[in-house]
Amino acid sequence: MNLPEPVPAAGETPGFREQARVWLEEALSGEFAAARGLGGPGREHEGHELRLAWERHLGKHxxxxxxxxxxxxxxxxxxxxQVAFYEEYARADAPxxxxxIGEGLVGPTILEFGTEEQKSRFLPPIQRGEELWCQGYSxxxxxxxxxxxxxxxSLEDGEWVVHGQKVWTSLAHVADxxxxxxxTDPDxxxxxxxxxLLVPMRRPGVVVRPIVQLTGTSEFNEVFFDGARTAAGNLLGAPGDGWRVAMATLGYERGASTLGQQIGFxxxxxxxxxxxxxxxxxxxxVLRDRLVQSWLELEIMRLNALRLRGPEASIAKLYWSEWHRRLGELAQAVQGRAGLVEEAGQLNExxxxxLFSRADxxxxxxxxIQRNIIAERTLGLPR
Known part of the structure; x- marks a missing residue:
């Protein structure tokens, strides 16, 4: 049973997919050959420096x-x-x-809400792979x-001074x-x-503490802000309008940005x-039927990511997280008894x-929460 090649999306530029395929094959056959297959959920510790160099190589080209x-x-x-590139990226087993997080979440948000000065400052380093980002919500x-x-x-002497704690902050330990x-308004x-706010991580007043997960790795972190400072101009949108900006970011996170996530899926x-x-x-x-069903649902996920925007993006998040958790259960089932035992004290892929998909x-x-959003904002049902 092989994984079928996805059907090209309508509107794909002729020759673009082949261009991406050839470039990826060549790029992953030289100095980045060892990067193939590295990283992913529960494995973000793998080859970070090599993958960072790869990110910059992607940006350069x-x-x-x-x-x-x-x-x-x-x-x-x-x-x-974009879909064609993501799919060829997956076929190439690229890292x-x-x-x-920069490209898929904060970048589009800056494009939508940022000043020209903010766009010029923050977008090029994201595109070049020179600055990494994390999300300070939870x-x-x-x-x-x-x-x-x-x-x-609060604003003090031309800077925002931040106090508080964030948790479950993915990749905060490597973020810039x-x-x-x-x-910002206590009343x-x-x-x-x-x-x-856009806050630098490598400054006094920012402390990052990794959280050890079931997988034994630490991709999530606690982040403590104790008088951390950022320039007054690093406010995205108007003061007090953060909820609207934050919801836009979540729309990107739960919508088209999942096309990149589907590389790993x-x-x-x-x-x-x-x-x-x-x-x-x-x-x-029975297991064969589950495998076929999983592939069909992944194709549906791809099509939904192409069309869902705004509150409807919660449908995509609900869908992919439930699908991925079922895939984790299927992964255990196809291993049989061997899936219950670590090999040489190490978890296999x-x-x-x-284990990681239990958190999805x-x-x-x-x-x-996604079901509530879908009910209230998409279907118009009462709270």
């Missing part, structure tokens, strides 16, 4: 931020071409990207209930910048009085199918997939 305007280093490529008392954010910031949702409550499914064939699990009609329906907005 114009293969990052494809949909951005040309003036900021992009190609203004249509969405169909998991280290710059997706707190100990404000996870799915994001409006309960307590991290605060963090976009932080914080409270307001809930969604009002919040602002969206497609590779993981291929590994599950390969294992099923090796162990004989693919001969079991499919065991890591299973919680982080980036729990499934329960």
């Amino acid at each position: 114009g293969w990052t931020c494809l949909g951005w305007p040309e003036r900021y280093g992009g190609r203004a490529a249509p969405l169909a071409d 998991a990207r280290v710059g997706l 707190e100990p008392e404000a996870g799915s209930d994001l409006a309960n954010v307590q991290t605060r910031a 910048w963090c976009f932080v949702l914080c409270r 307001e409550r809930r969604h009002r009085g919040l602002s969206y 497609r590779r993981e499914l291929a590994k599950v199918i390969e294992t099923a064939k090796r162990t004989g699990a693919a001969d079991d009609p 499919l065991q890591r997939l299973y 329906t919680i982080y980036a907005g729990s499934s329960e």
Whole structure:
């Protein structure tokens, strides 16, 4: 049972897919040959420096931020071409990207809400792979209930001074910048009085503490801001308008940016199918049906990512997180008894997939919250 090649999306530029395929094959056959297959959920520790060099190599040759305007280093490529690149990237077994938070989340948000000065300052280093980003949203008392954010910031001598704690901050330990949702008007409550700040991570007043996960790795972190400072001009949008800006970022995170995430999903499914064939699990009609169903659902995920925007993007997040958790369960099933035992004290790739995917329906907005958003904002149902 092989993983079929995806059908080209409508509107794809003739020759673009082949150009991407040839470039990736050549680039991953030389100094970056060892980067193939590195990284991904539960494995972000793998080859970080090599993958960072790869990120910069991609940027240098114009293969990052494809949909951005040309003036900021992009190609203004249509969405169909972006899809083609992501799919060829997966076929090439290229390494998991280290710059997706910058390219997929804060970059598009800066394009939408940023001043020209902010765009000129922050977008080119993201495109070149020179600055990495993390997301400062969740707190100990404000996870799915994001409006309960307590991290605060005030203007002092021309700078924003930030105090508070963020948690479950992916890749904060390697990030250069963090976009932080914080409270800048102490007299307001809930969604009002919040602002969206761009805060440097490698400055006094910022402490990062890794959180050890079930996989034994530490991709999530606690981040403590104790008088951390950022320039007054690093406010994105207007003061007190942070909720609107933050929701736009979540729309990017839960929508088209998942096309990049699906690079890993497609590779993981291929590994599950390969294992099923090796162990004989693919001969079991029930497991074979689950494998086929998983592939069909991945194709549906791809098509949804092409069309869902705004509140509807919560459908994409709910869909991919539930799908990925089921894939983790399927990964264990095709291994049989061997999946229950570590080899030489180490988790194998499919065991890591299973353990890490248990968190998918919680982080980036729990499934329960996504269902509420879909019901209230998309379907118009009462609270």
